[in-house]
Amino acid sequence: MDRQRVLVVTSDVAFVEGGHLAIARGTVRALRELGHEADLMLTPQNRFGRQLGAYWATRLTDVGLDGLGRPIDRVISLRFPSYAVKHPAHVCWLNHRMREYYDLWDDLKARLSWKGRIKESVRRSLIHRIDGHLLKHGVRKVFTISGEVGRRLERWGRIPSEVLYPPPPQRPYRTDAYGDFIFAVSRLTELKRLHLLVEAFARMKERGLRAVIAGEGPERDRLAGLIRERGLEGRITLAGALDEAGLIDHYARCRAVFFAPFHEDYGFVTGEAFASAKAVLTAADSGGPAEQVRDGESGYIVPADPGAMAGRLDAWAGDAALAERMGRAGQRAIAALSWPETIGRLLSV
Numbered sequence: 480m481d482r483q484r485v486l487v488v489t490s491d492v493a494f495v496e497g498g499h500l501a502i503a504r505g506t507v508r509a510l511r512e513l514g515h516e517a518d519l520m521l522t523p524q525n526r527f528g529r530q531l532g533a534y535w536a537t538r539l540t541d542v543g544l545d546g547l548g549r550p551i552d553r554v555i556s557l558r559f560p561s562y563a564v565k566h567p568a569h570v571c572w573l574n575h576r577m578r579e580y581y582d583l584w585d586d587l588k589a590r591l592s593w594k595g596r597i598k599e600s601v602r603r604s605l606i607h608r609i610d611g612h613l614l615k616h617g618v619r620k621v622f623t624i625s626g627e628v629g630r631r632l633e634r635w636g637r638i639p640s641e642v643l644y645p646p647p648p649q650r651p652y653r654t655d656a657y658g659d660f661i662f663a664v665s666r667l668t669e670l671k672r673l674h675l676l677v678e679a680f681a682r683m684k685e686r687g688l689r690a691v692i693a694g695e696g697p698e699r700d701r702l703a704g705l706i707r708e709r710g711l712e713g714r715i716t717l718a719g720a721l722d723e724a725g726l727i728d729h730y731a732r733c734r735a736v737f738f739a740p741f742h743e744d745y746g747f748v749t750g751e752a753f754a755s756a757k758a759v760l761t762a763a764d765s766g767g768p769a770e771q772v773r774d775g776e777s778g779y780i781v782p783a784d785p786g787a788m789a790g791r792l793d794a795w796a797g798d799a800a801l802a803e804r805m806g807r808a809g810q811r812a813i814a815a816l817s818w819p820e821t822i823g824r825l826l827s828v
Contacts, residue, residue: 482514482515482516483515483516483552483553483826484515484516484517484545484549484550484551484552484553485510485515485516485517485518485551485552485553485554485555485826486517486518486519486520486542486545486551486553486554486555486566487503487506487507487510487517487518487519487520487554487555487556487557488519488520488521488522488542488554488555488556488557488561488562488564489502489503489519489520489521489522489556489557489558489561489574490521490522490523490524490533490537490557490558490559490560490561491521491522491523491524492524495666498574498744498745498746498747499557499558499574499575501648501747502557502572502574502624502645503519503557504519504648505645505646505648505649505818506555506572506821506822506825507519508649508818509649509818509819509821509822510822512818513819513822518545520540520542522536522537522540522560522561522563522564523536523537524559524560527579528602530559530560530577530602530606531602531605531606531609533560534559534560534563534606534609535563537560537561537563537564538563538564538565540564542554542564542565542566543566551566552568553566553568553569553570553826554566554568554569554570555569555570555571555572555825556569556570556571556572556618557571557572557573557574558573558574558575558576559575559576559577559610562613562614562617562618563609563613563617565617568619569617569618569619570618570619570620570621570622570825570828571614571618571620571621571622572622572623572624572643572825573614573621573622573623573624573628573632573640574624574628574744574745575628575631575744576606576610576631577606580599580602580603580606580607581631581635582631582742584603587599607635607636610636611636611638614632614636614638615636615638619828620641620828621638621639621640621641622640622641622642622643622824622825623640623641623642623643624642624643624644624645624744624745624767625642625644625744625745625766625767625770626642626767626770627742627743627744627745627766627767627770628640628744628745628767629641629642643821643824643825644745644771644816645745645747645750645816645821646750646813646816646817646818646821647747647750647751647753647754647813647816648747648751649818650723650726650727650751650754651727652727652730652731652751652754652755653727653731653755654731654755654756654757654806654810655728655731655732656731656732657733657734657735657757657799657802657803657806658732658733658734659687659688659689659734660688660689660690660691660732660733660734661676661688661689661690661691661733661734661735661736661737661760661792661795662690662691662693662729662730662733662735662736662737662752662757663676663690663691663692663693663736663737663738664692664693664694664721664726664729664748665694665738665740665748666694666695666696667692667694667695667696667697667698667699667702668696668697668698669697669698670740670741670742670743671694671696671698671740671741672739672740672741672762672783673692673698673702674698674701674702674705675739675762675783675785675788676690676692676715676737676739676788677690677702677705677706677709677711677715678705678709678785679785679786679788679789679792680709680711680714680715680789680792681709681710681711681785681789682785682786682789683789683792683793683796684789684793685792685793685796685797686714686796687796687797688714688734688792688795688796689714689715689716690714690715690716690737691715691716691718691729691733692715692716692717692718693718693719693720693721693725693726693729694719694720695719695720699717702717703717726751727755730751730752730754730755730757731755733757734757734795734796734799734802735752735757735758735759735760735778735795735802735805735806736748736749736752736757736758736759736760737759737760737788738752738759738760738761738765738768739760739761739762739765739768739783739788740765740766740768741764741765741766741783742764742765742766743765743766743767743768744766744767745766745767746765746766746767746768748768749761749767749768749771749772750771750813750816752806752809753771753777753806753809753810753812753813754810754813755806755810756803756806756807756809756810757802757806757809758777758778758779758795758802758805758806758808758809759771759772759777759778759779759809760778760779760781760788760791760792761778761779761780761781762780762781762782762783762788763780763781763782763783764782764783765780765783771812771813772809773808773812776805776808777805777806777808777809777812778805778809779791779794
């Protein structure tokens with residue numbers, strides 16, 4: 480393929496490191512390794528209620544030429560409102576639209592006053608119209624990072640798309656042991672549902688496993704309180720944020736990984752666990768992670784119920800060899816995803 484000058488565009492919120500940034504940086508790195516010129520541009524997202532301004536600012540952003548006056552051959556955008564940029568060779572690899580106005584609308588509406596519902600309903604209608612126009616007419620093709628994201632596009636907008644799973648971020652994953660702890664890592668927010676892991680541990684019959692929960696976020700105090708209430712201080716550790724070396728080390732040494740968010744767009748945790756040869760416990764309504772795990776083969780998919788989860792954790796607690804077999808199956812599955820093939824599909828449109 481001829482050398483191209485490719486601009487990867489995604490939006491950014493200060494002090495928040497989302498998975499879309501890992502995808503964006505991974506895409507830039509892979510493009511460069513394949514001989515293309517590539518760079519990353521971050522567009523504004525703005526605070527809640529100011530999104531229309533961010534769309535307009537993004538639309539006015541010049542992505543036709545680089546800083547040296549050379550033409551940009553192709554644009555790959557990832558998430559709202561970055562796909563508002565205008566370029567004749569624009570492909571969207573969609574991470575997600577503004578979920579509060581789509582699949583999380585009912586949750587948002589329930590927290591609003593009657594005046595707030597009217598105001599946000601108007602904004603929601605405008606965003607739906609803008610997104611529909613941009614994703615149907617402003618890009619050559621829409622890829623999605625999971626079937627979960629594709630189903631949302633079909634439900635809200637009937638927007639055609641094709642699933643293109645991202646490979647795990649390029650890190651030196653390894654497998655050291657199948658130790659005595661379950662590892663969980665994510666931002667500590669309500670949608671990540673890490674309270675399910677705490678409640679599952681409270682219901683386990685086996686006592687030989689610990690849990691390490693890594694990450695920071697608004698749910699930390701709630702989780703710490705729940706751990707105390709359930710008498711699990713000696714078995715569950717809130718490890719805080721980990722640097723890359725610490726993250727890789729925990730993946731390398733854990734027995735298996737817990738990742739059961741609510742309708743996750745994709746979730747790199749599953750792929751990183753598999754790359755480390757570790758099985759994953761997820762929930763049937765977890766979206767992207769449930770698409771990647773093969774139940775009983777590379778992990779377990781269960782209802783979002785602590786009792787059901789406790790039973791699967793007990794199985795791993797009593798049989799490290801079972802956890803290893805499942806982890807190796809996940810490792811073989813994730814090896815089928817490669818950055819060169821992914822980039823080839825993005826540039827073939």
